[in-house]
Amino acid sequence: LQKKARGHAPSPQTLPPSLSEALEKKSYKLASRLNHIEDSLVSVNEVVIGGDHRTVIAGPCAVESEGQIMECAAQAKQQGAHILRGGCFKPRSSPYSFQGMGVEGLKLLENAGKEYGLPVVTEVMAIDQVEVVAKHSDLLQVGARNMQNFDLLRALGKAGKPVVLKRGLMATIDEWLSSAEYVMAHGNRDVILCERGIRSFDQSTRNTLDISAVPVVKERSHLPVIVDPSHAAGKWQYILDLSRASFAVGAHGIMIEIHPKPEEALSDGPQSLKFDRFEALMLAVSPWL
Template sequence: MVIVMKPTAPQEMIEKIVKKMTSLGCQVHQSQGANYCLLGLVGDTSKINPSQIEANKYVDKLLRVQQPYKLANRLFHPEDTIIDIDGLKIGGGHVAIMAGPCSVESEEQLMTIAHAVKESGAQFLRGGAFKPRTSPYSFQGMGEEGLKLLKKAKEATGMPIVTEVMCQDTFDVVEEYADILQIGARNMQNFPLLKRAGKSQKPILLKRGLSATIEELLMSAEYIMAEGNLNVILCERGIRTFETYTRNTLDISAVPVIKELSHLPIIIDPSHATGKWAMVEPLSKASIAVGADGLIIEVHHQPECALSDGAQSLKPKKFAQLMEAIKKISEI
């Protein structure tokens, strides 16, 4: 950490800060320039509260040096985390494909799609039973009934289930049915939910918030890991920008950045990133080429009747073609 003092800071105030920082357990080196005085802090800076320092009117700014996350940090855990679910691996170069409908709508719908994506090579079945919707008047999901159908689909296809958990109250029931618990973009900083997820034995698929920085995403992973659950899969799903042609803007650079900063697996959701089915194929190819550990894709056999996200769902035939292309790219 580096404290930059204002040109007007009296020597006495600089000394007072040096003393306080030293008392908190770190070493301070002072560099005096013509206009600015820099205080370089090394050692254990964990007891320092940056906002208290910035409250001082003689402090110009505070520059952070270390990442604030530890358990998610590649610096302290150089090897890739690989998550194993019924023998299927996520992370460390394995490409995991999760596919299925946005929402579970009926047994027939789910079974049709589940068999189709399985046949094309998907390894995990996605499907929402509890649905976060912008409008209170939209379809809110089938709830536990939907979870039961997902269980049936798992029994029929052997595919582990990925489904969203929206709150503490329904956590236990979702945890019972799901193999991977998804925490949605809008809940990325729902801290009580993250803490509860940290106490679960199941892997967590944590989606990046619409306007979350990569560091904030890793801090949310840290919340889960700090409670004891180290099996966190990160998911880039598009961020909010000024561009309106696509629903969101896929931040594909997040993949190499996260590979550098963290050991956790990172997958991409091309369906939510654009909101348009025609964009899913090119973005999926790009995601594999950039080095993502997998994809989560919305597939529906009748998008024009889907209760949610029809516009961004691939038909099974398109999905099958996409799987062929992905196979070729991931071989390179």
């Protein structure tokens, strides 16, 4: 019963001819299921992402202080998350908003991960940050707004660390896979895709989680695909349900924002989970883990 609920589909053995034909016309090759029929696995220290593995990434939107990131790391570990997130260089639509702690934050994040035995992931926004971020972080995230920052993608081909590539707010699935292709074609095969909601006309949620993107990506590509329900929903109360839905459609993982005191968060407070709510979420998704 549990197995059915988990819904792990095995890697395909062969592709249907109609799919092969469709994939042959795509502009991406290395990212295509056509050229790598089995699911790819991406290793981050001892955590494996992809295939039958199911991964939870948790942490604050932004690293704000040593105490805050340590508390989050302790909580992530305790609840069974596998990877710690925390933004250091923050892409903010206004130049007057908090822009992140930068390199200082990177060090705090790295230490927190080490303290609790969790690999860490953080966003890299510019080519000249790649080296320092790759030094302190186990995974490098490309944000939605940079999904087609092609020079950054090229540079990440040489970064030597796996990349989490978020889907742009208005990117088609094929454009997203073509951006993965940039990283891969420049030398880095370890790319994890992350669906985080697209823009649409209803303002009930911050963005619209395109849940069917997960099976579509899994059909066209062998790369792992995870979901970020926090940015999709923008409101904490929908995140547990959307996490369950993410695993239900076969996502390889979820990325969740948590904060000891969301009402005091320097960014994205309304979508951050208090620790007890994160505990409830982990319980709710436990059948899939």
